[in-house]
Amino acid sequence: MTVDLQIDRLNGLANDDPPLPFPHTSQIDGPLRELRCHYGRAHYRVLYRRSGNLFVLLHMIRKTSKAVPRAEIEIAKERWQDFKDRMEARPRKRPRAAGGDAP
Numbered sequence: 001m002t003v004d005l006q007i008d009r010l011n012g013l014a015n016d017d018p019p020l021p022f023p024h025t026s027q028i029d030g031p032l033r034e035l036r037c038h039y040g041r042a043h044y045r046v047l048y049r050r051s052g053n054l055f056v057l058l059h060m061i062r063k064t065s066k067a068v069p070r071a072e073i074e075i076a077k078e079r080w081q082d083f084k085d086r087m088e089a090r091p092r093k094r095p096r097a098a099g100g101d102a103p
Contacts, residue, residue, distance in 0.1 A: 003044065006037040007057075015053045029073055032058075032080070047076035056083055 009020055019025050025033050028047065035046040043063040049056050058076040061068070 003037045003039055003046070006035050006046070007055075010035065010048070010055045019050075028068055029077075032073065032076060034068060036063075047072070049080055051083070051087075056080065058083075 006024065009024060013020070019027075019033060020035075023036060025035050028034050031049050033048055035048055037044050037046065045061050045063055045068060046057055047059040047061075047068070049058065058079040059072060061072050
């Protein structure tokens with residue numbers, strides 16, 4: 001399946017639906033999953049996680065081996081942590097508009 005068609009399949013899932021079945025996706029490490037797709041003759045893996053009703057696409061690699069390399073999994077985990085940190089961060093205060101009391 002092409003990349004955009006596979007992503008459309010993910011987006012078609014309801015919040016309480018289970019993940020797409022094999023061979024479309026498979027579990028990599030805990031909630032980290034891979035979406036299998038291709039573009040032309042090249043095969044790709046998109047590493048992703050679900051956050052509520054949002055699918056967070058973390059890392060895409062070209063398939064060159066049967067297993068996902070550990071280094072690629074670590075990249076996806078780091079990106080997930082960055083996503084979580086940003087979503088859980090306190091909102092920044094808006095800058096104060098310059099007015100009559102500005103220096």
